[in-house]
Amino acid sequence: MSTTAFSAGAGAAGLAPRAADLPSGNDDAYWREVERLFMLDRDVLYMNLGTVGSPPREVVETVDRVHREVAIGAKSAYSDFADVRAVAAEGYGCDPDEMVISHNTSDGMSKILAGLNLRAGGEILTTNHEHPGGDVPMALARDRHGVVIKRVELPVGNDQRAEDYAVAFERAITNRTKVMLFSAPTYKTGTMLPIPLLAKVAQAHGVTTVVDGAHIPGMMAYRFRELGVDFLAGSAAKWQCGPGGTGVLYIRNKVLPQYNPNPLPEFWPVVSSSYPGEGGLPPRSSGPEESYDIAKYLQSVGNGSLAIMAGVRTACEVWDRIGRQRIEDHALELSARLKELIAERWGVPSLYSPKDDPRLASALTAFNPFRDPADVFDEAKSDQFVARMKDEYGIVIRNVDFPVVGSAKNPVPVRISTHLFHQHDDVERVVNAMWDLAGKMS
Ligand SMILES: Cc1ncc(COP(=O)(O)O)c(C=O)c1O
Structure with a gap:
């Protein structure tokens, strides 16, 4: 500097x-x-x-300006923030119905694990280098539903190859494994676990993939859909340099066989104020078009912040421009x-x-x-x-x-x-x- x-x-x-x-x-x-x-x-x-x-100066100015507009105009924000999700989705290589602006990685990970249909005896296969942002919702699932947590011990240092991780996970999968959850990169050693390789391993066994990608938004130019995973939770306030208290949550919401041919897992938008009062949601899509906008349900939660959401949009626009x-x-x-x-x-x-x-x-x-x-x-x-x-x-x-x-x-x-x-x-x-x-x- x-x-x-x-x-x-x-x-x-x-x-x-x-x-x-x-x-x-x-x-x-x-x-x-x-x-x-x-x-x-x-x-x-x-x-x-x-x-x-x-945050870059432009993000700070946007948040300031919109905060003032909100104060002057007493504007409410009961919204699904479709415009912000559209900009973010474009940058992260997915559709708006697959993109939620969350509060942070931990919030995203909690919503994923609370929304999955986890049952007693089902296994979550994870690693020994996870962050509390993933470890805590896993522990809650264990204590609440009787889920079993199994851990792959990760190697450290230079003497390793991407394929080693695929082998380690493949060996640890059993017919009880329901979810594979791993950080990429881990916050401990910065090792970027090879997401597409691990997604293929999980797909071959019909296992749902959850990536703690806290460090991915803003650092890596990944096109999320192409990774082949079911869920990815990240921060928008770390490498993406958005306002504090923001995150990015990707939820696979359609079946694109070139990336992941498996059916969408059962998933409930557990924190929502727009989930239908009667009738529930239609079945999840089994083809290349969504059957409903799952991200909208998770995004619409009471009165939001126009200023913070505008700041996230600006941060994404700065990144996309560079x-x-x-x-x-x-x-x-x-x-x-x-x-x-x-x-x-x-x-x-x-x-x-x-x-x-x-x-x-x-x-x-x-x-x-x-x-x-x-x-x-x-x-x-x-x-x-x-x-x-x-x-x-x-x-x-x-x-x-x-x-x-x-x-x-x-x-x-x-x-x-x-x-x-x-x-x-x-x-x-x-x-x-x-x-x-x-x-x-x-
Ligand atoms: C791998 C990993 N997961 C989750 C978190 C929690 O992030 P957040 O503050 O966005 O919830 C961190 C924070 O450093 C992290 O490194």
């Missing part, structure tokens, strides 16, 4: 750049202009998108460079994120920064490392802890996010700072 780039835009509101004014190109100069769309504190290098993003693929390529290129620099200085074994199989890559990088590798098990030292990176180097990162097969203790490595407002020199800066600090702490 260059001070000069920020200085050029700061303080001169009239000159504040907009996505519509971006020059053409894809070089460093272009990404410096992109950086100027954001309001981030220029004294800090913010590299924790995995926790929360920062180009979702271009953003993914940039974030992943910086992440690949970061992993290479880490491998050069600390060695490949320090990486908990895979580096060499591009199908497993995300823009999250987790690694052990300590000179003495055993220090990664010292949680207090890891916390201190994160705090000193902020205090002494002005760089915000975080740490994560997780089980590793064969290790008695959980490591607590650091995790770094690279995104569209970062530059190559930011990656070098964070690497130099971490190397320097690791030296001081050894």
